[in-house]
């Protein structure tokens with residue numbers, strides 16, 4: 001998608017030097033647009049851990065490029081197999097919740113199985129990282145093509161009046177390299193001339209909604225309004241939301257959806273008001289091993305200071321007294337029964353084991 005009219009993706013290989021990986025620094029947006037260079041495994045690991053890059057699909061692809069950088073960092077063939085498994089193990093620890101991280105690392109590790117030399121490992125890991133990136137861009141594009149049909153349908157029912165969509169956090173192109181998951185149908189609808197408007201939850205404590213989603217939508221000229229996180233229920237009660245569209249960091253094979261903290265409350269409010277609640281996600285965000293999201297998905301707990309301080313244009317400001325303890329759970333799980341449907345790269349299906357199995361044949 002575009003920034004100041006120029007097309008960008010959130011990660012790419014430096015055109016002049018294949019050994020450098022470029023990323024957009026998401027910690028600085030929307031106040032500063034800065035491009036950073038990843039040159040080593042540690043650079044990639046830290047970028048994921050400190051959320052310079054974030055969002056499930058982008059985390060996975062950055063990890064894949066990080067493994068390629070790790071291969072560049074190894075100077076001889078001695079113990080190459082052990083080296084590969086140790087960097088893969090370490091990379092998986094960068095963040096715990098988004099399953100795309102393990103998905104991408106496992107994919108690279110499988111491709112590297114049996115390699116004898118560092119040179120071979122470099123070639124294979126590079127090709128694999130590029131392939132995973134292309135796959136994620138393709139997934140996001142297809143999610144948009146399938147999801148736009150829901151928006152078209154609502155628009156028809158409303159005789160062309162504005163379709164109001166509520167979203168939480170940033171499941172946009174910044175999180176996904178291009179198009180986004182939850183935002184992809186919105187961009188497609190906007191490009192088709194459908195009248196859409198997005199309610200953007202600000203998404204405390206890191207404000208991925210007000211900082212990133214609002215920025216993306218503004219850059220694409222999509223009408224939107226930033227709202228405090230507690231506003232959605234009120235809007236729903238007053239007929240001001242037609243559809244809730246969110247992303248996912250990990251969805252179980254039974255359709256339980258783990259997404260940014262606060263998503264579950266939106267699903268409850270949507271159910272109480274008979275508003276469709278859809279989750280847009282690529283298959284790389286489905287954990288086919290898990291069946292109970294609440295019990296089994298590891299929920300990241302982040303630094304207290306993200307809650308204690310707000311990080312704005314002018315820097316950090318304290319919001320809570322020094323002595324008050326805070327809690328900072330990064331994600332929550334919306335049980336499948338509250339999810340109207342899943343918008344995937346293969347089409348739209350119900351949030352149930354049977355429907356997911358039918359869609360993905362696993």
Ligand code: MRU
Nearest residue numbers: 054055056169170171247248260
């Ligand atoms: O903590 P983050 O910013 O990496 O969280 C990811 C998210 O933005 C979401 O929860 C998102 O909705 C899913 S990623 C497409």
